Amino acid sequence: MGRIAAFTTNPVMIALxxxxxxxxxASKKTPNSAADLGLNGAGAATPGSAQDFxxxxxxxxxxxxxxxxxxxxxxxTLSRQAQWLNQYKQYAIVIEGHADERGTREYNLALxxxxxxxxxxxxxxxxxxxxxxxxxxxxxxxxxxxxxxxSCWSQNRRxxxxxxxxGS
Amino acid sequence: MKSILKxxxxxxxxxxxxxxxxxxPAYALVELNxxxxxxxxxxxxxxxxxxxxxxGPEISGIVSADLKRSGLFAxxxxxxxxxxxxxxxxxxxxxDWKVINAQALVTGSVTKEADGRIRAQYRLWDTxxxxxxxxxxxxxxxxxxxxxxxxxxxxxxxxxxxxxGYFDTRVxxxxxxxxxxxxxxxxxxxxQDGANVRYLSNGKSIVLTPRFSPNRQEITYMSYESGQPxxxxxxxxxxxxxxxxxxxxxxxxxxxSPDGQKVIMSLLRDDGNxxxxxxxxxxxxxxxxxxxxxIDTSPxxxxxxxxxxxxxxxxxxxxxxxxxxxxxGQTRIxxxxxxxxxxxxxxxxxxxxxxxxxxxEFQIGVMKTDGSGExxxxxxxxxxxxxxxxxxxxxxxxxxxxxxxxxxxVDLTGRNEQxxxxxxxxxxxxxxxxxx
Numbered sequence: 343m344g345r346i347a348a349f350t351t352n353p354v355m356i357a358l359x360x361x362x363x364x365x366x367x368a369s370k371k372t373p374n375s376a377a378d379l380g381l382n383g384a385g386a387a388t389p390g391s392a393q394d395f396x397x398x399x400x401x402x403x404x405x406x407x408x409x410x411x412x413x414x415x416x417x418x419t420l421s422r423q424a425q426w427l428n429q430y431k432q433y434a435i436v437i438e439g440h441a442d443e444r445g446t447r448e449y450n451l452a453l454x455x456x457x458x459x460x461x462x463x464x465x466x467x468x469x470x471x472x473x474x475x476x477x478x479x480x481x482x483x484x485x486x487x488x489x490x491x492x493s494c495w496s497q498n499r500r501x502x503x504x505x506x507x508x509g510s
Numbered sequence: 511m512k513s514i515l516k517x518x519x520x521x522x523x524x525x526x527x528x529x530x531x532x533x534x535p536a537y538a539l540v541e542l543n544x545x546x547x548x549x550x551x552x553x554x555x556x557x558x559x560x561x562x563x564x565x566g567p568e569i570s571g572i573v574s575a576d577l578k579r580s581g582l583f584a585x586x587x588x589x590x591x592x593x594x595x596x597x598x599x600x601x602x603x604x605x606d607w608k609v610i611n612a613q614a615l616v617t618g619s620v621t622k623e624a625d626g627r628i629r630a631q632y633r634l635w636d637t638x639x640x641x642x643x644x645x646x647x648x649x650x651x652x653x654x655x656x657x658x659x660x661x662x663x664x665x666x667x668x669x670x671x672x673x674x675g676y677f678d679t680r681v682x683x684x685x686x687x688x689x690x691x692x693x694x695x696x697x698x699x700x701x702q703d704g705a706n707v708r709y710l711s712n713g714k715s716i717v718l719t720p721r722f723s724p725n726r727q728e729i730t731y732m733s734y735e736s737g738q739p740x741x742x743x744x745x746x747x748x749x750x751x752x753x754x755x756x757x758x759x760x761x762x763x764x765x766x767s768p769d770g771q772k773v774i775m776s777l778l779r780d781d782g783n784x785x786x787x788x789x790x791x792x793x794x795x796x797x798x799x800x801x802x803x804x805i806d807t808s809p810x811x812x813x814x815x816x817x818x819x820x821x822x823x824x825x826x827x828x829x830x831x832x833x834x835x836x837x838x839g840q841t842r843i844x845x846x847x848x849x850x851x852x853x854x855x856x857x858x859x860x861x862x863x864x865x866x867x868x869x870x871e872f873q874i875g876v877m878k879t880d881g882s883g884e885x886x887x888x889x890x891x892x893x894x895x896x897x898x899x900x901x902x903x904x905x906x907x908x909x910x911x912x913x914x915x916x917x918x919x920v921d922l923t924g925r926n927e928q929x930x931x932x933x934x935x936x937x938x939x940x941x942x943x944x945x946x
Binding site: 448455 | 689691693716718732759760762763778781782783807823827867895937938
């Protein structure tokens with residue numbers, strides 16, 4: 343969980359991983375088995391794989407405090423997500439809505455749900471079939487960043503698009 | 511567990527006859543006026559209950575700890591005692607207790623009965639009036655030793671304050687363990703002083719926000735066990751669980767109605783907002799109480815069942831609203847500088863406790879039921895979720911610090927804050943009602 347968070351919240355890391363992925367594939371003439379295309383190595387982000395989605399597309403967007411508005415940077419990410427999801431239609435999608443800890447538990451369950459719904463609606467408006475899109479709120483119960491200041495809170499105010507219903 | 515939660519048939523109370531001369535009516539008996547703004551804790555001497563083993567002092571120690579934690583009593587250090595009580599039934603030398611400023615004195619004993627039960631008795635003395643104020647004895651099996659101590663503490667509290675005690679009560683809460691980004695959350699129940707913890711869920715699914723039914727036999731709470739977070743009912747004794755309602759989306763923030771017939775909760779709408787519904791547990795019929803394109807959550811009934819307070823962000827940010835139990839007359843009542851949530855109506859009906867976020871802090875406070883007279887009782891970096899002791903004088907909530915949440919209690923003066931000891935991190939406390 344922490345590894346993925348680091349990849350996707352640091353643009354430099356994302357670029358680096360993408361480069362590694364390309365060189366990795368280029369140097370490996372033929373994959374030996376499906377395991378080589380699995381989710382364990384940074385070099386295995388096969389187009390259309392879950393890892394391709396997480397690493398090359400970006401599986402999560404972030405929100406302002408106590409807000410469920412899709413920010414401009416998030417719109418870019420979600421547009422990329424929609425394009426990818428429309429290309430690889432085999433995946434069912436669960437959008438997780440999360441909140442930072444600076445709210446009370448029940449309110450944050452509602453806020454996470456609203457963020458997941460806003461994300462779902464954006465993807466649906468970009469052509470992703472509504473029948474593929476489910477949402478779930480985790481409120482503030484599943485933080486990815488665990489410090490007690492703004493740098494962590496901003497990473498925890500997120501909606502994560504997960505494929506095949508796998509958790510983040 | 512069963513004997514703990516059932517009405518305790520094995521505890522039989524009997525009044526003990528007055529031993530002090532009943533011919534000293536000249537003094538008004540010692541009395542603690544808890545309705546004054548600033549209550550000075552009453553100095554009280556609680557002697558070791560006599561038993562010939564460790565049990566007697568253990569029982570009197572629990573009585574002493576209960577009374578001290580209430581903030582209304584100041585148990586006197588035993589090393590200051592002059593008279594050594596040789597018989598708990600004999601009239602004490604009142605002068606020896608007056609000189610160390612003990613306004614009240616408690617003596618007692620614990621003995622084993624032939625049938626294996628224990629017999630615990632106490633006498634409460636007014637040292638300045640020189641007479642016994644009350645005396646009772648209780649019979650209990652081994653499993654209820656601590657409970658007997660709490661019942662004695664309740665009797666002393668009630669005799670001296672004129673208010674119901676709250677020590678023979680339990681708290682359901684969420685036991686939290688493990689790293690912050692992978693917390694294991696378990697439903698748990700314990701005595702109000704943190705003893706006798708029992709787990710009611712296995713920790714495989716996230717569980718949140720447990721609340722007692724008025725008869726203390728059931729808990730309503732939220733669980734992720736079906737994948738989608740939903741509200742459940744749990745029979746504490748049998749462990750039987752059932753889903754509350756068959757709603758398409760997330761249900762959360764449940765609470766019982768005061769008559770125990772309904773559960774009120776939030777239901778997620780398809781547009782991402784949340785509204786408040788009440789479900790009748792017998793007929794299974796549901797009633798929509800709010801219909802706003804906003805977050806409406808954390809509903810709490812007034813003790814007479816006629817009104818509901820709740821959190822809504824319909825005006826922009828979260829504030830507290832009040833409405834009739836049928837959804838009529840929805841009115842904002844919080845107007846202070848900050849964000850308000852988790853309103854909980856006092857069991858006495860006079861106040862609403864809440865969590866307020868302002869200036870980077872989380873505060874626990876109370877306001878009158880029309881929103882006026884706001885008072886902040888506790889401030890901290892991260893704390894929330896007040897629950898009322900059944901006598902409406904003490905609140906418990908959870909505070910996140912040093913890596914995780916812990917339970918804290920505070921009285922209505924805000925001056926007496928106490929930690930509730932728990933083995934792991936703990937959150938979402940809900941105090942049981944009194945068993946009538």
